Each structure stands twice: as C-alpha cells, then as structure tokens.
Amino acid sequence: MQIKANNPKAYITQIPEDRISFFKKLRQTILNNIPEGFEEQMSYGMIGYVVPKSIYPAGYHCDTSLPLPFVNIASQKNFIALYHMGIYANEEILDWFITQYPKHCKRKLDIGKSCIRFKKAEEIPFELIAELMHKITVNDWIKLYEKNIKR
Numbered sequence: 001m002q003i004k005a006n007n008p009k010a011y012i013t014q015i016p017e018d019r020i021s022f023f024k025k026l027r028q029t030i031l032n033n034i035p036e037g038f039e040e041q042m043s044y045g046m047i048g049y050v051v052p053k054s055i056y057p058a059g060y061h062c063d064t065s066l067p068l069p070f071v072n073i074a075s076q077k078n079f080i081a082l083y084h085m086g087i088y089a090n091e092e093i094l095d096w097f098i099t100q101y102p103k104h105c106k107r108k109l110d111i112g113k114s115c116i117r118f119k120k121a122e123e124i125p126f127e128l129i130a131e132l133m134h135k136i137t138v139n140d141w142i143k144l145y146e147k148n149i150k151r
Contacts, residue, residue, distance in 0.1 A: 003075065008040060008047045015075040022121035023080060026073055026129065033130040037138035038070055046074035046083070051138055061150045070141055071133075079110075079117040080124065086136040088114035089144040093135050097128070104128040 005011035008027065015023050030049060031040065038049045043066075051068040053059055060066045072083040087094045101109045104125035110117040118124045136144070 002045055004045070005042060007042060011042070011047055019075055019080060019121050022124055023073070023075055025126060026080065026082070026124055029126045029130050030071060030073065030133055033133035034071070035134065035137045039067070041067075043067075043069050043072055046072040046081075048072045051141060055138060056142055068142070068145060070136075076117075079119045080121050082116045082118070082129065083114050084116065084132065085114050085149075086132075086141060086144065087111075087116075089148040090136070093132075096135075097132060100128055100131070101125065 003011050003014045005014060012020065012023060012027070027047060034049055037051065037055055039052045040047065040049055042048065043050055048069055049071040050066075051070060053067050056068050058064065058068075060068050070085055072081075074081045074083070087097060098109060098111075104127060105123050107120060107123050110119065
C-alpha cells in the first residue's frame with residue numbers, strides 16, 4: 001500500500017481509520033525521543049527521520065541528492081512498519097531490542113533487516129520505541145553508516 005503524500009500530515013490523513021490513533025502516537029513517540037539533529041520529512045514515500053544535508057552533505061550513497069535516512073514509519077497493507085537503520089547497522093542495538101521486546105509485547109517479534117512490523121497496532125510497544133530512539137545520536141549514526149553501510 002503506497003500512500004502518496006507531500007508531507008507527514010497529508011500522509012496521516014490517508015491511513016485507515018482504525019490505525020490513525022496508533023500511527024499518530026508512534027510518530028509522536030519518535031518526535032519526542034529522537035536525538036537533536038534528525039529532521040522529519042517525507043522519505044521514500046514514508047514519514048522519515050533523516051540526517052539533513054546541512055549536517056551530512058554527502059547524503060545517502062544510493063542517491064547522493066537525498067539526505068541520509070535513519071528511521072521511517074509507514075502504514076502498509078497489513079501492518080504498521082518501523083524501519084530503523086540503526087538496528088540494521090549495529091548488532092548490539094539489534095540484540096538489545098530483541099531481548100527487550102518480549103518485556104513490552106506478548107506477540108512474537110516480526111522483524112526483517114531494518115523493518116519491524118506491527119500487525120496489531122494496539123500492541124505497538126511505544127515505551128520500547130522511545131528507548132530505541134535514544135540509542136543513536138546523529139553523529140553516532142553517521143559513524144555507523146560510514147563504517148558498516150556506505151560503499
């Protein structure tokens with residue numbers, strides 16, 4: 001399910017009614033907890049949190065005209081998704097998240113490389129996501145990206 005929107009508020013208006021309150025809470029959790037320096041904007045058709053080019057002019061190696069992505073959230077066909085590149089790039093943070101998840105949610109963790117899927121929006125572990133947002137600063141992310149991802 002691809003939502004076409006030019007800004008986060010327009011994106012949210014297109015989310016199915018039964019998910020809107022949970023999605024808004026997820027967005028607010030990120031905004032309240034993500035370290036200073038990241039910017040919210042539309043990124044890859046989702047709401048994204050990026051390192052702006054004013055901080056990291058090199059941009060994203062896949063398309064250097066784009067800022068460096070860090071976190072995205074999306075309403076997909078069957079789930080709400082949180083894409084967190086720090087989990088993909090840092091095994092310690094991935095291990096921490098996997099260990100902590102069962103303390104916050106009874107449902108089995110549904111995770112890909114950087115994608116965490118929440119099929120039951122009412123079971124999104126907002127407190128855990130808040131903690132996750134504090135794990136990596138802008139400078140930490142740039143170092144991780146350059147070490148583990150950039151070619």
